[in-house]
Amino acid sequence: MTQQPTSDERRPASGGQKAAARNRAALIAAAREIYAEHGLDAPLSAIARRAGVGQGVLYRHFPDRSALAMAVLEENVRQIERAAASDGVDLAQVLGVLTWHQTESTAFVGVLHADGAASRSGTPAYAVELSQRVERALRRLLPAGHPLASQREDLMIAVGMVSGAVTGPTREHRERRARAAWRLLGVEVGPVRPYEE
Amino acid sequence: MTQQPTSDERRPASGGQKAAARNRAALIAAAREIYAEHGLDAPLSAIARRAGVGQGVLYRHFPDRSALAMAVLEENVRQIERAAASDGVDLAQVLGVLTWHQTESTAFVGVLHADGAASRSGTPAYAVELSQRVERALRRLLPAGHPLASQREDLMIAVGMVSGAVTGPTREHRERRARAAWRLLGVEVGPVRPYEE
């Protein structure tokens, strides 16, 4: 009726709070890798396995699929927000950081396809939220005369467009195409690299 | 006891070659609808059901998932090829037809993300092939001075970019964004509609 383990094997067990944090990090790292290889729909079991933990641990830390994706992509968005908040930064530089994440994390590209209005009803809520955070970060730096400043939607449409261009087997390949995309848009982009301060 | 088959029962009735062709068409039409509603990962059983045929028929006509997707998207590509081959047509008009398919068929958008070089190893071969056929169709009409003519890759990068912009709940929504995308690229587009001759 109720489940009861049949095996007599000794079962390994927990490793305290420190291990918990380590596991959480391992799960996020594993998810990032698996997402890159198999997309956001990858089996959660694969992520747990890659992280070297049981299925339960994944659920303990992330109650549902969204929570995990959110945690993974949160880091990407945060870096963009930080970059946008630093002193004396201009839009081009932040677009460089954005582009770096687009080329680095295939899953992140998917999020930027979600315009703020939830494209298809299937678009997960977290994607919309993350997309809006990126938009807020960028818009503050958008100067009046900028090519993307004339119409309200243009900014995120352009970001989506670059996402559409970011394909290819290696990061370098993807970066080349992303740069070409921005060039075609006539928008200046700074160095494509992660934000570090 | 030599009982004659009274055959009161309606036999499913094989239907001959004509029915076979009709089934194939019904499957493609059903797949197009289901793909639009549930994406390319929709259960094949749903497609068979919508087409009003058994699962077996689907497998008879399309040995695997790719074959069906291919058949569905083949039609989109063929229309673009036909449009590009008509008399006195110019690039803008064909881009209009292309854009119509992008806004109409979400699945088709996915194909155009596949640049000719097979972006991710996961990209199915048919996507690459279809993408290349679109490229060939367009490139013949690309005049020397066109904004997308200066670098070899620009043409399909631009197409991919527009695909990236095509999000939204309704076709109208998606068309508006596609037009904005072409505008940002400074590329002229003709009427957004299917090709009919």
Next chain:
Amino acid sequence: MTQQPTSDERRPASGGQKAAARNRAALIAAAREIYAEHGLDAPLSAIARRAGVGQGVLYRHFPDRSALAMAVLEENVRQIERAAASDGVDLAQVLGVLTWHQTESTAFVGVLHADGAASRSGTPAYAVELSQRVERALRRLLPAGHPLASQREDLMIAVGMVSGAVTGPTREHRERRARAAWRLLGVEVGPVRPYEE
């Protein structure tokens, strides 16, 4: 991304419509046994195994847990309804049939605990429905002067009470206790046996 069987093994397959009906019957029979042994919460996989079919077959025939339970208990209820509808029958005889099912099918007892008003919110809807059908069948035969006729609820309370008395390892044991219960209620019961006409 999408699941694809890794194994190369030949997989057995279906056996036509006749087998389908046979499977359905096998599932119901298996469920009846398993319910008797492990209660209504028994794992569905155990039922499928006992019936000698795959999990999918169970879901094809019974979309959810309720549907299967319903199908199993439906037969019990139907016999009572039939008994109640036969010519010249009186309440005592139908109570005999009811009692037979109470002693035969432990799961059926559970259903009769569900008064028409859904005892706990957890009571499944089908239990309520089946219980009400039993009540309707019995009430038509309830004569004015009967010990259970004075108050509206008394009829099904009495049925529930007998259910509460029906415990014990063997059917005979349970029948003995059921008879004692009816005796304590001062209610006459006919022969305890299934309905056959």
Next chain:
Amino acid sequence: MTQQPTSDERRPASGGQKAAARNRAALIAAAREIYAEHGLDAPLSAIARRAGVGQGVLYRHFPDRSALAMAVLEENVRQIERAAASDGVDLAQVLGVLTWHQTESTAFVGVLHADGAASRSGTPAYAVELSQRVERALRRLLPAGHPLASQREDLMIAVGMVSGAVTGPTREHRERRARAAWRLLGVEVGPVRPYEE
């Protein structure tokens, strides 16, 4: 480097024997609540959480699921035993206390379904034991001419019958049905309330 433990950290603080007893009581109280809300199959983790203790504490005090259920129901039985042992009490009054527990604690009802002979092989041993204790308490007060005195089994069959009648969403609902059950049995019941002396 002989660093003194500054112990700024609040250690969970073992708490000594007093805390242990407090935890045990908290677990029983929590279990009673959870059982009432979710039935006897409720997750143990929920009980530990409600009690405000870790899972480990639960296992320290109650090695398995039965031990906890036993401890919870033990209290119900003890009250009945105490009531039956008080001066000048009669059967009707004790049945009132018994009925109160039946209406209050759904889990307790289940125990009373277990006649002394272990109805189904699945019946846990503790249920049999508790049931027998209730029987002993009641039988001593059973006067010779009582309606339940003529046959040995009648007493606990009647108790089981009332248990079978005790359904409904609220305690009041259940009490009304329990009273009706005793009325149908022609057995007098005193005030339905917990025993307090």
Next chain:
DNA sequence: AATGAATGAGCATTCATTCAT
């Protein structure tokens, strides 16, 4: 040639139980 039943692998999720801290 079509039907649609059956198989069974795969993924999500829950929870009893252990054990490092």
Next chain:
DNA sequence: TATGAATGAATGCTCATTCAT
């Protein structure tokens, strides 16, 4: 002695694919 993280078995459910009829 208490905590609560981790394990992993069990179960529910879905779907691609095969094949008897």
